[in-house]
Amino acid sequence: MPALTGKVALVTGASRGLGRAAALELAAAGAFVIGTARSTRAQPSRPDRPDLTVDTTLDAIHAAGGMGEAVRCDHTDPAQVEALMTGIRARHGRLDILVNNAWGGHDDPGVPGGGAEVWDEPLAQLRSMLLAGAYSDYVTGLLALRHLMGPAGQGVILTTTYHTDEPPGWLPYEVSKAAKNRLTYVLGEKLRGAGIACVAVSPGWMRTELMLEHHTPEELAGQTETPHYAARALVALAADPDVARHTGRVLDVGDVARLYGVTDVDGSQPQWHAEHRGGPQDA
Template identity: 70%
Template sequence: MRSPVTGKVVLVTGASRGLGRATALEFAAAGAHVIVTARSTRGRSTQAALPQTSVEDTLEALRAGGGQGEAHACDHTDAAQVERLMLDLRARHGRLDVLINNAWGGHDPVNEAARGREVWEEPPEQLRNMLLGGAYSDALTTLLALRHFGGAVGQVLCTTWHTEEPPGWLPYEVSKAAKNRFVYVLGHQLSGHGIPVIGVAPGWMRTELMETHHTPQELDGQTETPHYAARGLVALAADPDSLRHSGQVLDVGELADLYGITDLDGSQPQWWRAHRSGRS
């Protein structure tokens, strides 16, 4: 049976590892032509402490599974690099059906020795990194895509996170709130053009970063793989009526309810929903 995303041109940013890599693989498996971007290339990783995966590795993996795609090195906080990317994609494909803003540089190293226990002792560059690598990256990539494709991008999906109550780490909370507001505002502004702008918030994913900072015991039984959210993104891209969700941030558990998606083991984790109810 032909998938609704077969033949679609899909751009996945930040695809060298984690959710971006899983998303690229899931879209490729569904028949899309997947363009993957990342700052981490072979021999030049942005996270030395993590497994040395690269954008080229993601491309090889999706092709090994029978998928089609291409890889580009790109820092999505750099306007010149994003401009070159969009010019190349327009020349090669003439259209962009799905843009997935997943790039995230917020956990780039900061001076840990400068961090204190009080909020005013937080290194200010941490918030800068998270705003640049989050909302700014999403906005820059989306607006340049719309400009170069004449406002005809099919769908804009942004990976994000629900802000917590009570709030958590200040730089992270502020950066995610900015991403979520970007989804809301741009969704409103593009409603007349029929372009859905939707945020997708995973639960606690077993990414390389999480596995580095948490023990197996901490992660056991309350986490999900990145493929769970990735399958939710594919389901949204396949939904002809996804405009009804525009401007919203949807939990992956909500997407599981809507579309029947499951994680790799067949489960439907509802970690964030349980987390929210436990704090209410």
């Protein structure tokens, strides 16, 4: 029997990249997966990429024999998230796994590109990243706890993030990811007595759909990984009855893979060390 049979999972930002892979891998492990995103078949965020919607993710789940549903939700809007949680409670009565994966701001069309010097950075850039990152996680996590997980004293909150670089990289990106990481730590500490673990995972350079659009095969050669590698790490953590031992921590995907015997789709176990980190990821 698959490890997560009978579990209900929510994956935010499930239209592409790691969110899509996480939804597919959780469903393959037996969970009923609720995937959310702003991009739907009726309202695609990228009309030129109709394959990148939460509906096409659900299609892939069903095609593989899994179970789930797709819900349009902007996780920066508390009202939409409140409605999402109320709906999950009405339809399923529980939530066992929350994957806070929704993130954006690096490709916001309303924010111009980064400056040549740090003082030239657009002032709106950090705000955009924080809203779509740590604030989105904050809103979704607290409302999930309020409506579903906290009162039941059950479940695990998993967050996709990135270990900040040394020396530091792009200023707004580094600050936004640091906020996500600190949120994981604080929630983990606050929930230690509630039976709810909070763990973040940091992937390496993933060959997501958008990375494949913007980089040549030569640039992506070497120590890169598919989004399914990190997604399988998330499944392993969600299935671990002793996941609380990791609470409040940010774990590299390679370390999780070694601990649980997880591999990428080609059977490899990429190890993404600090000296290989090349910059912002689609995660």
